[in-house]
Amino acid sequence: MILGEKEMNNHGKPKVTLADHKEERSFSESSIQTLKAQLNETFQADDAEVLALNEDKESVAKHTTYKFSQKEPAQFYTMSNDDFLTLLDDLQKSPSQKQNNALNVALLVGTSHIPSSLPELVLHADAICIADIDPRIFNQVAFMIKCIKEANSRDDFMKLYLTNDNPYVPKKRGLGAAGKKTS
Amino acid sequence: MSQKSEAWEQRAKKHLEQTKIKLGDKYFLASEERFAICKKAASEIPFMYVRMNMFDHTQCQKLNEILKKNSAQLSILNITNIADYSTEPVLLAKSVSDLIKDSKPIMILSFMSGPFYLLTSFQTTQAEDFLEKIRHIKDKQLKPESKNNNEEENAKAIIAAIKQEILTIVWPIRKGKLFGSTITTEDKKTKVVPDSVFLQWKEILAAEKDQKSYANALKQIKTFGETAAKKKKKWRNKNITQSFYDAFTNEEAFNKRFKKS
Numbered sequence: 123m124i125l126g127e128k129e130m131n132n133h134g135k136p137k138v139t140l141a142d143h144k145e146e147r148s149f150s151e152s153s154i155q156t157l158k159a160q161l162n163e164t165f166q167a168d169d170a171e172v173l174a175l176n177e178d179k180e181s182v183a184k185h186t187t188y189k190f191s192q193k194e195p196a197q198f199y200t201m202s203n204d205d206f207l208t209l210l211d212d213l214q215k216s217p218s219q220k221q222n223n224a225l226n227v228a229l230l231v232g233t234s235h236i237p238s239s240l241p242e243l244v245l246h247a248d249a250i251c252i253a254d255i256d257p258r259i260f261n262q263v264a265f266m267i268k269c270i271k272e273a274n275s276r277d278d279f280m281k282l283y284l285t286n287d288n289p290y291v292p293k294k295r296g297l298g299a300a301g302k303k304t305s
Numbered sequence: 306m307s308q309k310s311e312a313w314e315q316r317a318k319k320h321l322e323q324t325k326i327k328l329g330d331k332y333f334l335a336s337e338e339r340f341a342i343c344k345k346a347a348s349e350i351p352f353m354y355v356r357m358n359m360f361d362h363t364q365c366q367k368l369n370e371i372l373k374k375n376s377a378q379l380s381i382l383n384i385t386n387i388a389d390y391s392t393e394p395v396l397l398a399k400s401v402s403d404l405i406k407d408s409k410p411i412m413i414l415s416f417m418s419g420p421f422y423l424l425t426s427f428q429t430t431q432a433e434d435f436l437e438k439i440r441h442i443k444d445k446q447l448k449p450e451s452k453n454n455n456e457e458e459n460a461k462a463i464i465a466a467i468k469q470e471i472l473t474i475v476w477p478i479r480k481g482k483l484f485g486s487t488i489t490t491e492d493k494k495t496k497v498v499p500d501s502v503f504l505q506w507k508e509i510l511a512a513e514k515d516q517k518s519y520a521n522a523l524k525q526i527k528t529f530g531e532t533a534a535k536k537k538k539k540w541r542n543k544n545i546t547q548s549f550y551d552a553f554t555n556e557e558a559f560n561k562r563f564k565k566s
Contacts (some may be wrong), residue, residue, distance in 0.1 A: 226380035240346035
């Protein structure tokens with residue numbers, strides 16, 4: 123399907139496409155900022171980069187066998203642990219769960235193939251909220267998003283991505299300025 | 306300015322390549338056109354970051370309260386495979402229940418199942434279906450075969466179990482229907498791609514070809530079985546062959562290779 127093209131879904135309703143989603147927004151920029159500020163205040167996202175992970179074992183241990191990797195920086199996530207993108211693509215044929223008078227949030231754990239899922243995600247949500255027990259993932263996702271926004275081509279992206287600013291670059295050997303949240 | 310190491314750069318590129326294998330033309334670097342579409346979407350949608358323990362229901366309640374207070378609701382919830390890390394799935398279901406109390410999102414859950422912990426995803430808009438799936442997440446996991454004194458017999462049994470799983474569960478889902486949506490032949494090129502788990506099967510599926518590869522597969526499966534039993538560690542193969550890829554993208558090739566009996 124060409125993005126922006128009107129098409130009927132299986133339920134006889136027009137499918138929401140990338141071109142449509144802007145007009146459907148019924149929230150202001152300030153409402154986004156208010157929500158963001160309240161989430162930051164409660165969930166300390168702004169402190170993620172300075173969080174001493176090893177001092178927070180008690181909170182992490184609650185009802186989970188998850189263990190933080192002791193490697194610094196965190197290892198590459200070679201795969202997102204799901205078929206999220208495939209499912210989202212499939213859901214283009216289903217009615218969206220967006221509500222007209224609400225700020226519709228996609229809450230995604232971990233990486234969830236976020237860079238590649240964005241075109242499908244904007245059809246289903248007004249804002250993306252990335253949740254994880256390990257805040258280092260925020261640095262990684264945010265850096266990727268920053269590179270995508272700044273690059274004008276794939277080559278541009280690779281140039282920006284393969285720099286010392288990449289949070290994946292090991293800090294200890296002085297190879298880069300890692301750990302800075304970028305957006 | 307310090308130089309980043311070449312080894313690091315190679316790892317970074319490899320990481321991107323592995324994602325590309327899985328996502329095909331949906332991968333954000335698959336083409337200039339796809340990149341432009343992803344860039345446009347990235348520029349338009351705001352991002353927020355929430356450092357939380359989803360196993361803790363008080364944190365889920367707090368998040369729900371904040372969303373509600375700001376006239377926000379969840380339209381999508383992807384919890385990936387966190388249920389696999391749950392010590393008490395019933396409590397995780399309670400947490401998720403608190404989180405979605407005032408929303409009606411599309412919900413996605415992934416989980417490991419089968420003797421080789423293959424990744425499967427489940428998606429629904431029905432809260433109770435979703436919570437029930439989480440509550441019984443451990444029931445769905447088939448543990449590795451119990452150790453048999455005869456190592457070769459044990460390995461053969463595992464090979465049979467894997468083949469059966471591919472034939473009866475994974476392949477039909479990947480081949481024809483995906484959650485009620487028909488996948489076209491064209492779609493197969495992108496959707497029926499081998500992911501990291503598929504890579505693990507190469508040796509097993511090729512095992513009956515000749516004595517040597519069969520012996521190698523037995524050896525690897527024996528090692529894997531022992532490791533998996535202890536650590537649930539995934540067994541990975543490094544390479545992928547064209548014939549293996551063909552078998553998963555072409556029905557005729559698949560039948561020729563795997564549906565002999």
